[in-house]
Amino acid sequence: MIDILIHCALALLMPPLLLGVIAKTKAAFAGRVGAPYFQPYYDLIKLFRKGSVFSVTTTWVFRAGPVITLAATLIAALLVPLGRHAAPVSFSGDMILFAYLFGLSRFFTTIAALDTGSSFEGMGAAREVTFSCLAEPTLFFALITLARMSKSLTLSTILTHPTPANWLTAGASMLLLVGALFITLLAENSRIPFDDPTTHLELTMIHEAMVLDHSGPAFGIILYGAALKLFVLGAVFANIALPVATGNSFADWGIFIASMLGLAVTIGVVESVMARLRLVRIPQLLVGATILSAFAMLLVLR
């Protein structure tokens, strides 16, 4: 019971902190002081207090977009095990629901972008679906590989299965999976090298270009949803990359929080040392990630 409460509290409250840590890491690399760790929370509070402006050309789809996106991501957050604790909701085959909840949220983000009739947003939507349809096979290959290793179709079992002993016996395929999943994590969350979340040029943006017309609370929901998505996919990654379990419930929660913060720092470092890729190079990298995870599956199936 306590585990479920901690799970919900962490999933609801922690995501913006990750963005704060990433921003702080980037600031440290650039030699700046940077915004405080809790800046994303202040931003969200500010946005929720504002009024909304809706363009007259938009319909209910535009208003539903952010809400459905956030709802789908929240359900996904309930399905994924955090640390070594089973998820609050789990059933056989929930890995497919997990993957397609992100599909649903993406569909509504893109359709809300198209609903505005803005050419920039249409462009962003086209890019988003193109790149995500290349990133999706990677996630599936990774999940299939882990499902095969753990002989289960439940996300809770699949993701708590990797242990240090596992890493020793199937080290090569685990390493391939971690590499592929990290690339997917960056691509799905529109981070550098795929997309620059801080850019202010519509022509080069992917995810940010789609939400230009949202304002006030709706924009706050989108930002929060994006942070939550980073949190959920980061939790999947942390479960596989850092398979340590102490047996003590609270120690495991501590390890989980530390590993998530570590992941945020890693993303910050990657963003500081890399430049954004040219758009034509992105599919190449995503296909490379798919091949890595397919190769991992091949090694496990053999």
Added chain:
Amino acid sequence: MSAFADQLLVLVMLINLVMLGTSRLLFCIRAVALQGVILGILPGLIHPISGHLIGITAVIILAKGVVIPYLISDAVRKAHIRHEVEPYLGYVPTLLLGAVFTALSFAFAETLPLAPEHKDLLFIPASIATLLTGFLLLTTRRKAISQVIGYLVMENGIFVFGLLLSEAMPVMVEAGALLDLLVGIFVMGIVINHISREFSSIDTSRMRTLKEE
């Protein structure tokens, strides 16, 4: 020890894919050099250590990891080319083909009647996958240098296959193959230099225009 050899063979197969996906020739040459060094380490992992084993390891690492890559990169520098431009087939399609070939080589290795102690090792799939990668590089790239690299990768594939048979294979055969390869690369380097000096391009698809009108 054979578990560690398997991890190294996975690395060999990943290097195959890297070579299929990159357009920078120098990077490709470095990748093939690394592959050569890994191949040099492999015999020491699966056979008991002896004098001639150490000798052959040193010779392989020297030839595949240092001398041959040096010769090719020298040719690249003299011919002033850095990128493979416009291959017959794009990088993403060749990368996907390479992945499919790797999967097929796993499937094919299953059907081969192997000795029981070799059944679970990655040697056969890695060897066939490397061989096929070499074929892919040879057939889809335009530049003569890329084709030389493809030829090298093919030889690496054959070498991996030979590792399993090395009890039956005398040192002289292996040394002879290595020498042939070295001379072959040397000659190709000279030929490439001559081509680039005479015709200002080493694009093999333009070779048909060499004939006099």
